[in-house]
Amino acid sequence: MSAAIAKRKASAPALGGDAVKKTRPLTAFFSPKPATISTEVTRTVSKEITVTSQKDSDVQLVAKSVTLESKVQLGTVLFDKQKWISSLIPEHRDLLQLEISTMDESWLAALSSEMTQPYFLNLKRFLVQEHRSNQKILPLAPDVYSWSRLTPLDKVKVVVIGQDPYHNINQAHGLAFSVMPPTPTPPSLRNIFIALKNDYPDFEIPKTGLLTKWAEQGVLLLNTCLTVRAHNANSHAGKGWEQFTEKIISIVAERRKSGVVFLAWGNPAGKRVDKINKSVHIVLKSVHPSPLSASRGFFDCGHFQKTNKWLKERYGEDAHIDWRL
Numbered sequence: 001m002s003a004a005i006a007k008r009k010a011s012a013p014a015l016g017g018d019a020v021k022k023t024r025p026l027t028a029f030f031s032p033k034p035a036t037i038s039t040e041v042t043r044t045v046s047k048e049i050t051v052t053s054q055k056d057s058d059v060q061l062v063a064k065s066v067t068l069e070s071k072v073q074l075g076t077v078l079f080d081k082q083k084w085i086s087s088l089i090p091e092h093r094d095l096l097q098l099e100i101s102t103m104d105e106s107w108l109a110a111l112s113s114e115m116t117q118p119y120f121l122n123l124k125r126f127l128v129q130e131h132r133s134n135q136k137i138l139p140l141a142p143d144v145y146s147w148s149r150l151t152p153l154d155k156v157k158v159v160v161i162g163q164d165p166y167h168n169i170n171q172a173h174g175l176a177f178s179v180m181p182p183t184p185t186p187p188s189l190r191n192i193f194i195a196l197k198n199d200y201p202d203f204e205i206p207k208t209g210l211l212t213k214w215a216e217q218g219v220l221l222l223n224t225c226l227t228v229r230a231h232n233a234n235s236h237a238g239k240g241w242e243q244f245t246e247k248i249i250s251i252v253a254e255r256r257k258s259g260v261v262f263l264a265w266g267n268p269a270g271k272r273v274d275k276i277n278k279s280v281h282i283v284l285k286s287v288h289p290s291p292l293s294a295s296r297g298f299f300d301c302g303h304f305q306k307t308n309k310w311l312k313e314r315y316g317e318d319a320h321i322d323w324r325l
Helices: 003-008 026-030 081-087 090-095 097-102 105-111 118-132 146-150 187-199 212-216 241-255 267-272 303-315
Strands: 036-040 046-053 059-066 071-074 077-080 158-161 219-222 261-265 282-286
Touching: 077 081, 077 105, 081 105, 090 097, 090 118, 097 105, 105 146, 105 241, 118 241, 146 212, 146 219, 158 241, 187 303, 212 219, 219 241, 261 267, 261 303, 282 303
Parallel strands: 158 219, 158 261, 261 282
Antiparallel strands: 036 046, 046 059, 071 077
16 A cells, blocks of 8 residues: 555544444444554544444544644644534534544634534534445545645645546545556546646656545545435535535635645636635646546646746746656
């Protein structure tokens, strides 16, 4: 297992899945039994997790205990994670265990007030019910917030806006357009690679579609919805993820004051960046890389070269993204 994959699978409470056979209290989803191991999920917080096996050889990682001693400086506001957790009522603390245990602290600090909004808590209740009814949810719990751990808020240079996670097994792992090996590269991602090669002829199209190297360089690969029911596209649309990820985009726009690149492919993504301050940031729009639309301008959009040109002009020669995989 590569270091990048190990990093994104650091820890997660049970989001549910095949192991849930009947109605259980909320706390039952977050309090397992087996042996513990120590790991580090973010740059600042150490955690103990337990590992339990699941059908289809999946792995569920469930937070047993969390050492919460660190505080995160975000702008001028000091975020005290332990104090925030203590302020939650028990039901909300149970509902937000996945976020508490697996989200990078820079993002947790920025999104803590959003996650206690009624719409988000209702979204989490919906996900609990999905698991209680034995629905398989993708990506698996450890991967839902992998984008936050691979691309902390203070490292974001580029935002790529996706749509729904891939809904087949061993595809989605929390990064828009990216798939886990040995899954073959999906059609939209193949077209992204073609566009990249048009920008950089020396780019070698990889055999797999794992994009963690981009994420680690500051490319936030953000889907509009962060979960989906297996084999059922758009099944979690309209449940609250859209509002949550809209907030993520606005936080990037507000707090990355020196500017970032927003890549919006397709009309839905384009609408999500309409309010971005273009005097601070650059917004590059194109048709979606799907085979249904890519021939109408995506292959020659030049977004990868334009991104690096803007980053170098804004931040210096070393700020560019190495798109090689």
